[in-house]
Amino acid sequence: MVGFDIISLSLCLSYIVSIKMRLKAARLSRAASRAETGPTMVRSWDDLNYDILMGIITRVPWRCRLYVACLVSKSWLAAVLDSLSPGGVINLKVIDPHKLKNDFDFPRFQRRYLCFLKHMLDIKPVDSCSALCIGETVLKPHKYVYIAKRTPSLQRLVISEALGYRYSCFLQAMCYWRKLKKVKCPVDLFVFCSVCFKKVESLQLFGVVDDAAAKAIRDRCPRLRRLYLISCALSITALSTILDGHKRLEVLDTRHSFCVRDCKKTASIGISQSVEWNEEEIRCKAAGIKLHLRCTKQRCPKCSATWKHCYPKMKGRLANYRYWRYI
Ligand SMILES: [Zn+2]
Numbered sequence: 001m002v003g004f005d006i007i008s009l010s011l012c013l014s015y016i017v018s019i020k021m022r023l024k025a026a027r028l029s030r031a032a033s034r035a036e037t038g039p040t041m042v043r044s045w046d047d048l049n050y051d052i053l054m055g056i057i058t059r060v061p062w063r064c065r066l067y068v069a070c071l072v073s074k075s076w077l078a079a080v081l082d083s084l085s086p087g088g089v090i091n092l093k094v095i096d097p098h099k100l101k102n103d104f105d106f107p108r109f110q111r112r113y114l115c116f117l118k119h120m121l122d123i124k125p126v127d128s129c130s131a132l133c134i135g136e137t138v139l140k141p142h143k144y145v146y147i148a149k150r151t152p153s154l155q156r157l158v159i160s161e162a163l164g165y166r167y168s169c170f171l172q173a174m175c176y177w178r179k180l181k182k183v184k185c186p187v188d189l190f191v192f193c194s195v196c197f198k199k200v201e202s203l204q205l206f207g208v209v210d211d212a213a214a215k216a217i218r219d220r221c222p223r224l225r226r227l228y229l230i231s232c233a234l235s236i237t238a239l240s241t242i243l244d245g246h247k248r249l250e251v252l253d254t255r256h257s258f259c260v261r262d263c264k265k266t267a268s269i270g271i272s273q274s275v276e277w278n279e280e281e282i283r284c285k286a287a288g289i290k291l292h293l294r295c296t297k298q299r300c301p302k303c304s305a306t307w308k309h310c311y312p313k314m315k316g317r318l319a320n321y322r323y324w325r326y327i
Helices: 002-037 048-055 063-065 074-082 106-123 142-147 166-174 186-190 210-221 238-247 263-269 279-285
Strands: 087-090 132-133 156-159 180-186 202-206 226-228 233-235 252-254 258-260 271-272 292-293 308-309
Touching: 002 271, 048 074, 063 106, 074 106, 106 142, 142 166, 166 186, 180 186, 186 202, 202 210, 210 233, 210 238, 233 238, 233 263, 238 279, 258 271, 263 271
Parallel strands: 087 132, 132 156, 156 180, 180 202, 202 226, 226 252, 233 258, 252 292
Antiparallel strands: 271 308
C-alpha cells in the first residue's frame, strides 16, 4: 500500500509540474507577442555566450564542425579550433578509419582535420597542450615533428597498441618532448629514444621486452612508480633486471605477459610458446610493490593458450601492409 501511495503521489506531483510548465510557456509566448510590437534588436552569432557555444559545438559531429560550423562566424571558428584540443588534449583517434564506416570521402576528411589542427597549433600558446593520443592512423614523420615542436610541454603521450611494433615515424618527434610523465608506447620506441623518459612516472609498453629493453627500463626512468607490461613477451631475465633498478615501484601490471626463450624470433613472427617464469626470484624482488597484477595461468584463457601473441591488438597480420599507409 505504501508503495502504491508513493507512486500515486509522484504521479500527482509530475502532473502539477507539467501544468506549471505549460502556464509558464503560455506567459512567455504572450510576453513575446507583446515584445514584437516594440523595437527589436538583431544580435550576431558572435554574441552567443562562449561556454554555451562550446556546449553546442562539442555535440556536433566532426564532419559538420569542420565543414559547416566553422563557416558561421569567427567565434564559431574559434570554438571549432578549441574543440580540437579540449582540456589541452589532442586526440588523433578522431581520424581513425573505423570512426566513419563506409565513408569513401574519408581521406579528404582526414586532411581537413589535420589542416585545422595545424591552424590550431599555430595560433595557440606552445604550452597549451599537455596530452597527445595517437590511434591507429599513422601520420608522416614530419607531421609528428610539427606537432611536437608546438607541444614541448607535453606530459602524457598515448600510442595505441593497434600500431603494433611500428615506431620509426615517432623517432624524430620524441626528442622535443622532455617533460613526459605518463607514456604508453611500443617497446622499441622506448629503447631507441634515450633522452625523453627521465621524468616518466607511469610507463606502459607493448611488444617484446628483451634484455636490452629491460636494462633501458631499469636505467632510464629514475622516477618510475607505475609500470604496465600487459600482454608483453619478456626474456627470461627481463623482469628480474627491471625490478633490480626499481625498488620504489608502486604498481606493476604483468597481466597476460609471458616468458620466451628467443625474443628476436618472437618479435619477427608475433607469436610464441612460453616458458616458465623464474617465480621465486620475481616474488622476492616484487615483495615491496603495493599492487602487483598478474594472471593465474590456469584461470586465464589467454595465458593458458599454447601460442601467445605479443601484439594482440595490432591491426592486420605482421606481413599485411594494408595498414601501413601514411597520411
Ligand atoms: Zn592472462
